[in-house]
Amino acid sequence: MRAAVMEDQARPLAVRELRTADPGPHEVVVRLSASGVCHTDLHMLTGDLHVPVPAVLGHEGSGVVERVGAAVERVRRGDRVVTAAAGSCGRCFYCVRAEPHNCDEIAVRVTTPRFLGEGGVKLQGLAGLGTFAELMTVHESSVVPVRTDLPAAQLALVGCGVVTGVGAVVNTARVEPGMTVAVVGCGGVGQSAVQAAVLAGAACVVAVDPVERKRASATRVGASVALAPHEGLAAEVADLTEGRGVDVAIEAVGSAATITTAWELTRRGGTVVVVGAAAPAERVSLSADDIIHSRKTLKGSIFAGGDAQKLIPLIVRLAEAGRFDLASMVTRTIRLEEVGTAFADMRQGRVTRSVIVYGDGDGGPNGQEGGAR
Known part of the structure; x- marks a missing residue:
């Protein structure tokens, strides 16, 4: 499968063929339908913020669960999901005090490499995700299941911005x-x-x-x-x-x-x-x-300053009811190869969000179909 890889901060992202790791007991494989291009991704690319290279950027996405680990409980194969960058454990000091955004295990979960490059090189996905890829393996707590017909491009934005x-x-x-x-x-x-x-x-x-x-x-x-x-x-x-x-x-x-x-x-x-x-x-x-x-x-x-697992479905319901405008924030949709233009537009203030759309779709609810294998 293809992914846009940051090989170092001095060069544009390069589209490479990678493999995604087999899911562990509490991990899932998601086929991405769409990914927003966020300012945090730009900060990583410029070196203002740090992620070890090589890395797959992107942390704001929507997709469909393709495989699940043996002990996964939160999602099932075929579920539509939105990413949640802070996958919390539910057991630590902070989680039991209703502060999942402060979870002790976030730092571990977001730095676990789950992409494999040429020669077995391990690559980390940004925020434990890596949505600038057609497939990604993530901890089950890093995705939120949603039942909706909202377009994938709009749904992707809910996961971060x-x-x-x-x-x-x-x-x-x-x-x-x-x-x-x-x-x-x-x-x-x-x-x-x-x-x-x-x-x-x-x-x-x-x-x-x-x-x-x-x-x-x-x-x-x-x-x-x-x-x-x-x-x-x-x-x-x-x-x-x-x-x-x-x-x-x-x-x-x-x-x-x-x-x-x-x-x-x-x-x-x-x-x-x-x-x-x-x-x-x-x-x-x-x-x-x-x-x-x-x-x-x-x-x-x-x-999200709290429990994204609860807040994301609420936002989706508000959008479905016409009370929250997601459509106006999607300035344009692009293909993975065009991600460099998204960063250029962001620097110039020309967009609210550029959204990468995968497969043969247009960012609609079935945008994941027809993607590269």
Whole structure:
């Protein structure tokens, strides 16, 4: 089967013939139908974030279970599934306290190599997945079964960008009806956060992004107002919130500048949630005096900020009911060989998401059919 392989950070991804490992007792083999191309993949490619090379990138996908290990209980052969990057164990200190996103075993599960290259070389899949491949072997906790006719290209986005943005709002920030919310950065994660805030009953949702196309998209999915960053932004947002600033700010970019912006837009005693993937070297400077006297809370959010196994099916049901817009986030569909153009478009801010579609399908529910063996 074919996969787009990162052989080192200095070169474009190369499409290679690989084998996927036979499934262990708690592992499954998934034939991918579609895979989103996420900013985290770009961070790996540029070296801002690290994964051992060679590696198969991609961690946002949908597909069909093709094989199951002897002890698998969560899914069956033939199930449609969405990826879940944080496969939790259900037994550790964090899992028994309803914090599966903090599970002790995540680090082990996401670094286990399950692809085999020429000469028996082992390759790791990003986040324990590797959705830039026609087939992947993963732990059963890294996929979520869904019964739906939603197109595969839309469904793929739920596995990372969508569940990340929604989780930041409902699990980490715990937005309640009547609250005011700012979302800084309106890519896939940000647009998902905007929609989640609207569904949670926010009275005002302010979207912030320098790209006009993304501001327009944020407005279409429910933002009350969409603003470009500028020197007087905090004052403008204060005017929209009776002089206070927002109750909650969601930062969905991953830079010191945008984290600082989110902090400045938030009212005294409010909450700032950082969900954008930042490079380890990125440093944020905050006044110690401001931390004390503003009484603001700063939180990080990752892996949906909670139980993705529960949140993903909920998002799918909302999308089926027409209450959550996945279609608008799929800017274009591409073939595996075109993944390099997806990164170029991402760098230029031309897309919300490019989605790789496998086989002979168009990203519909049967897009997995006809794929290479």
